[in-house]
Amino acid sequence: PPSIPSPESPAAAHAGRPATLAGAILHEDFARRRPPPEPEPEPPPAPLQDEFDNPYLCPYCAAQTQPDDRKCQACGAKLWIKTRRREERSTWLWAALTVQMAGIIWPATVPLLMLVYAAHEVEIDNPLTLVPAYLGLPGSVPPKVANAAFEVMPRLYILAFAFYLLFSLTILIGLYLRWKPIFYLFLISALLALVLGGAGMLLGQGVGLICSGGGVILALLMFLLLLQLEDDFFLDEKRILLRVDRSAKKGLDFLASGRRYARRNMWATAVIHLRRATSWLPDWIDGHLELAVAYINIKRYDLAAQALAEARRISPDDPQVAELTALLDSLRPQT
Structure with a gap:
């Protein structure tokens, strides 16, 4: 997927490069933090119905693709993989x-x-x-x-x-x-x-x-x-679809999946998991910041601004909010 230009701020510079951005945001800056306990089991939030509900969007950059496309025309990522019919030895x-x-x-x-x-x-x-x-x-x-x-x-x-x-x-x-x-x-x-x-x-x-x-x-x-x-x-070839992991059931599950996909630069797939993570854990700032990072990497700057606004609501003085906001302002088209 395309890289993001880096501003002068060190933390924002990490965010500008997809591979190190995931390391900086998902590991270094938040390694000290722990998510709050999840609330008592309740009916899960209603699924988000939006532009990301198309399974044939590129799982890396969220560009529109066709079911038979071998590669994403926008970012060049491979859309098909070969997997074993049986993962574990029988x-x-x-x-x-x-x-x-x-x-x-x-x-x-x-x-x-x-x-x-x-x-x-x-x-x-x-x-x-x-x-x-x-x-x-x-x-x-x-x-x-x-x-x-x-x-x-x-x-x-x-x-x-x-x-x-x-x-x-x-x-x-x-x-x-x-x-x-x-x-x-x-x-x-x-x-x-x-x-x-x-x-x-x-x-x-x-x-x-x-x-x-x-x-x-x-x-x-x-x-x-x-x-x-x-x-x-024997291996089967299958299309990589933009969809939520079936094993993810709660907020921490979605968060773990989102981080895993971010480390692989599959930013669109990270987005759909982090969105659900923030709906389960709405007052945990890290989830909103990580979601903003994922949005920035797929160039959904308006949605990144919304995620940063939520992070600012939770902690107005968090330095990461300021750094990512400055990065976002530098990437948005000047009017």
Whole structure:
């Protein structure tokens, strides 16, 4: 949104720059103050019916926009955002993480068991001495013995499990971070688990056969989880509308929302919240001053003057009233 020229007064200079203005008015100057206790619960004030009741006004500068506009023509702000369909990680996602972690254990275990079996068949005491041979690296195992081990347990089979182990670790990290490509890689991971598990059942023996059967079961569970995980990974694009937060119910709620939007330079959205805050807390000066600041940043100088008049009524000698009044006078067109 457009910046506001700064007068000589330090406090007013803060008000002239949207980002620091929010910091000065909403944090520094009023950090010492606390709003008065809210009155006993009563029917909330009637909604304000005015120019800001149009949800398609720009939430930053309050300029008129069309529902399909991608950006505000007046201030250049983006009017569409992408948000997750599900903000928090679902129970199904945590279940998928658990299954994926279990899926890392079995491809790490099966090759070790296969190495033990191959070492036993070729009469080697330490199965780990076969690892360099399977990876194509120099080692202490004679080539003749290594070739005999390859006949017992094919080299390609061991390498396939090693690749799948690294792949599964990548999937585990991506699942937790909810990377969209991981959704599809998770599908590939389930297919690989099914293929390798089936191959393990055909080639394995004893404990290796049992572990491979467990891998097949895990692969089927991964397929079932995929059906529940779509909302965790996919984003929906939605228009930013000028409307009050549904969670805001009382004066302090509206005040907190107004301050939050002011920090994001969404001044029009801050206005509609601060207006309601001042209707709940009409004798608290800070709310009126913050509302005046928001009006100034969307160039509604007449409304800013009204907000400052209310602040002056509450505390005629407040220095912030004088500083913002001087800023407002410098911004108004000279007649």
